Amino acid sequence: MTHPVLEVTLGLALGASLVGCGARSPIYERAPADAGASIDATPLPECENTSDCEGFDNLCAPVVCDSDLGRCSPLAPVVCNDSDPCTDDTCDPAKGSCVFTPRTLDNDKDGRKGPIPGHAPGSPGACGDDCDDTSAAAYPGAVELCDGVDNDCNGVVDDGASFVPAGEVEVQIDVTDAPSGPQGLGWSGGVGDGYLASYVGTSSAKTHTFLQRLTTQGTKIGTASQLSMVNADASGGALVWTGDRFGVTWYDRRSGDYEIYFNQVAPDGTKLGPDVQLTNAWGFSLYPQIAFTGSEYVVVWQDEQDGVFAVWGQRIRLDGQPIGENVRLTDEPNEAESPVVAVGFQTIGVAYGYGGAFLHDVRFRLLDLELQPLSDAIELTGSATGVYPTLRWNESRYVVAWHDPDSEPHAIYGSAVSETAAVVVPAKRLTDGPRHSRYPSLLPLGDRVLMVFSDNRDQNQGYEIYARMLDASLVPLSAETRVTQAPGDSVYPMASFGPNGDVGILFRDDRIGGQHVFFTRLQCAGTID
Ligand SMILES: [Ca+2]
Ligand SMILES: [Ca+2]
Ligand SMILES: [Ca+2]
Ligand SMILES: [Ca+2]
Structure with a gap:
């Protein structure tokens, strides 16, 4: 799926006159007639035909054989300039035609383009004013609704609303043998109007990643599609919504050891192209996560190709093609594991577990949009420890949460980091439970953050x-609001904004014996400010 580019073919036959384009700014121009005067000092190369002339096939810098002189004679090069700072202007050498590629896109098709990364929507030079180009329900001038997006572009999602359990019986999602587990959940707002759930399940004693489309209540639409190849043990399945499709990443061992793969899928989970293999190195490449910058995907994962697990990353274009090579993002001597990624205003943030079996820190790194470091590793855990961080961008800061597996009270902690790598909220305890709080999932609302997590405070034979x-x-x-009621473990919640103020939650549950994947939801409560 490519985005249309404006293409203007210029007449390049010798002597053809170039047709002006009316009252608008010129879209092309010839270089000044004396631009080649300096070549008088060097004799022109001899020729019989134009094809004898070096560079004759570059129609952007045309050259012809002057039959009277028997010499190659350069013509004025094509200069592509549409005087629009919101396009990248290039010349196609094969056609000699100008290609004006928009620098910003309208992914959600609401008629408003998103800004160039690093520009506030609607600011000078932003080339777009859509504050959320993944949702057609958000654009300047829209009326704020409780729907999980910042409709009126004031920086706050569902201003003043709160979210409470819908009070429904949870729905089993997976159709596989236990053990199964959730991997991702996203809402295809405006285009698909359904959730896409990804989960890992067991089938024929191998693990595979499946995609399942769901209604707002978690009812399955159609059948699950298997994301990873048959007979190739697979896991992962993190996904991100772009406004008209999902990007999804997973790992499998079709090529021997585990490598990272990427594809784009429609709202129903149909693949839009062939699988793209992102890694090809010695050792395991595991646990990929994905974010979207507005114009590119960023995938991060842990990779042992240098002998110790480090966090690596890869940029991917919207047509699914990787940009450049894998980039190593961490450089510490111990293991860096379980990375998560989020896109800020003009930076990319990565959080990860650091240390290995005996040391449990959570660290953060700030990167530029080309995955180059803007900070050293920032240790977030302080006097606590932490594993399995989660990370979201919340209007002006990165929010990181994790749980402490080692020491009382085994709480969930959180921290916030600015785009200048300042720790604006040092590690603080986010849960009250006296026993174990684990597996935070965060939804950013601008002035608030909704946290969904597991806790065994109520001793219902495990976590709720x-x-x-x-x-x-x-x-x-708010107080901690209990969402699930079934005896046994309800763990690994993954929350996603849905329609009409819903928050979908995909989680793992063993209420029917083995570990399976279930869905429940919160609903919007209160009034919108
Ligand atoms: Ca848009
Ligand atoms: Ca929008
Ligand atoms: Ca708002
Ligand atoms: Ca809203």
Whole structure:
């Protein structure tokens, strides 16, 4: 799927006159007639035909054989300039035609383009004013609704709303043998109007990643599609919505050891192209996560190709093609594991577990949009420890949460980091439970953060799912609200905004014996400010 580019073919036959383009700014121009005067000092190369002339096939810098002189004679090069700072202007050498590629896109087809990364929507030079180009329900002038997006572009999602359990019986999603587990959940707003759930399940004693489309209540639409190849043990399945498709990444061992793969899928999970293999190196490449910058995907994963697990990353274009090579993002001597990625205003943030079996830190790195480092590793855990971080961009800061597996009270902690790599909220405890709080999932609302997590405080033969609203500095705004009720473990919640103020939650549950994947939801409560 490519985005249309404006293409203007110029007449290049010798002597053809170039047709002007009316009252608008010129879209092309010839270089000044005396531009080649300096070549008088060097005799022109001899020729019989134009094809004898070096560079004759570059129609952007045309050259012809002057039959009277028997010499190659350069013509004025094609200069492509549409005087529009919001396009990249290039000349196609094969056609001698100008190609004006928009620098910003309208992914969600609401008629408003997103800004160039690093520009505020609608600011000078931004080339777009859509504050959320993944949702057609958000654009300047829209009326704020409770729907999980910032409709009116004031920086706040669902201003003032809170979210409470819908109170429905949870729905089993997976159709595979246990063990199964959730991997991703996203809402295809405006285009597909359904959730896409990804999960890993067991089939014929091998693990595979499946995609399943769901209604707002978690009812399955169609059958699950297997994302990874048959007979290739697979896992992962993180996904991100772009406004008209999902990007999805996973790992499997079709080529021997585990490598990272990427594809784009329609709202129903149909692949839009062949699988793209992102890694090809010695050792395991595992646990990929994905984010979207507005014009590119960023995939991060842990990779042992240098002998110790480090975090690596890869940029990918919207047509699915990788940009450049794999980039190593961490350089510490111990293991860097379980990375997560988010895209800020003009940077990319990566959080990861650091240390290995005996040391449990959570660290953060700030990168530019080309995955080059803007900071050293920032240790976030302080006096606590932490594993399995989660990371979101929340309006002006990165929010990281993790749980402490080692010491009482085994709480969930959080921290926030600015785009100048300043720790604006040092590690603080986010949960009240006296026993174990684990597996935070965060949804950013601009001035608040909704946290969904697991906790065994109620001793219901294991963990239940809870939700709590925090302010932008991670101060609790609500009590911990219990979401699930079934005996046994309800763990690994993955939350996604849905329609009409819903928050979908995909999680792992063993209420029917083995570990299976279930869905439940929160609903919007209160009034929109
Ligand atoms: Ca748009
Ligand atoms: Ca939009
Ligand atoms: Ca708003
Ligand atoms: Ca809204």
